[in-house]
Amino acid sequence: MMMPFDDLPPHSEPVLLGPDPQFGEINLAQLQQLGMVTHMGGRTGVAEDFRLIKRPLLRAARGQDGPAIRHGNLIVVTSSLPGEGKTYCAINLAMSMAMERDTTVLLVDADVARPSVLNVLGLPARAGLMDVLLDDDLDLSDVILKTNIPALCLLPAGRSNRHATELLASRSMSRLLDDIADRYPDRIVIFDSPPLLITTEASVLAAQMGQVVLVVEAGRTTHGSVREALRQLEPCRHVNLICNKSATGTAGAGYYSYFE
Template sequence: MSIIEKAASRISHTSPADTPAPADAAVATLPEADVAAAPAAAAAPAPAAAAPVVAEAATAAGATEQRRSTRTVELDLARMHDAGLVTAAGGRTSLMEDFRIIKRPLIKRAFAQRKSSENPGNLIMITSSLPGEGKTFCAVNLAMSIAMELDHTVLLVDADVARPSVLRTLGLPAQLGLMDILLDDNLDMSEVMLRTNVNTLSILPAGTSSPRATELLASHTMKALVMEIANRYPDRIVIFDSPPLLLTSESHVLASNMGQIVMVVEAESTTQHAVKEALRQLEGCSNVNLVYNKSRSFPGTESYDYHYG
């Protein structure tokens, strides 16, 4: 059975109340109140006289490291909690419990044994067929939930370079990021990566918009960057917030580098045709999962259901 057949068999455009989840699906239900859209160097020591060349090199290296030091930003965790996002400071909530269920199979696959020809499983792309289905909400919450793990760190990458929204969702101003690294060979990733007051979470912003975004994401430079990100730290999981599959070609080329893909589907809004067409673009990609959002589980209520297949 193809990816489309397997995935499409788990989605019905009729009322989800009439559509039971598959027996092997991991399902979580989020109250509507929890899913409100988020708002939009010290001087170097004097060189020893016997080794001036070495000292000069060390000083230059120190200056480079200082220039490339990663910046730290403060996430307003109270504001994030009020906006319906997962935070450790927000106490135990149904939203937090649901994302604990969602992340577990992804973490397991992230570090499972793989063939040398397969993409690293710790590279996880969050996408959707169309805008407005909740992919950034899911990407941020998944990253925040995994950041609570004792044995893992998270890098959240805003790869929706045409319409970046990760920083806005987190209440941060626009910054240099992914596109700037791909455009400037002299720019190091550490110069644009943002550490946060959540010690296990870092962010790589989308950066400056470019009309050559598709070609940059499909380049050998991007491939090398993604592999470096995946392999630099053995405990790291990388979450990519991707563009919608049916609006741009960027998500398709990004998917070719990913080890896992999560596609967000909005209930009673996204058509089966859109879902099937989006999944067709992912043919050949392994570990494609579906997140079914805003399904009506009970009359008069809305929730988010998460299905993995």
């Protein structure tokens, strides 16, 4: 049975811990126990599923199937409601993409009200995205964490702020996204976003992305919720769906499918 990562309690205020505050040792053994994708996990069912899911996203990011998409390398993963598995999918997608040759991945925890990416990866809270938006003297490079996976870096959510929606819609955020998208052409940036029907931050963030991945929990998410989520994503031209937690031959097993 998959962990409802979106229901994890949020971290307290960010702190800088350890001998190197810009390095995070991801607990790969913990991820394997949770049934997630890791470079040492072999050809598991989940790993194969995310190999299929990532391929069209990578092709679109690189303009291999048509005209280049503006900010096509910026991919936001969201859902209609909490608990549908968006954080699980965002992390697995990032881990799978980090296995690609000539590709680096930045995983951003943009669920600023209830950040959980670092918690799932076995890391303490750190300064991050919101701190950069709030402090003109703080640079993006000051808060990005290198990890024990050479091709994967992390950008934590940072401190919470009641004006998160306005900050994510600000010119500072637009400039930050331009910098993230253009600084490293081979970098794929995956944002773990808040749910669309719970907060306003998600639709604001999605409108600035090149590609959107909407996670839908099989057997739980109603058609009405999906329709409303897609209505909020109407400004986004490249929206993809992942059908998550649909049963296969083994009870409780997870299966993921991709639809353009």
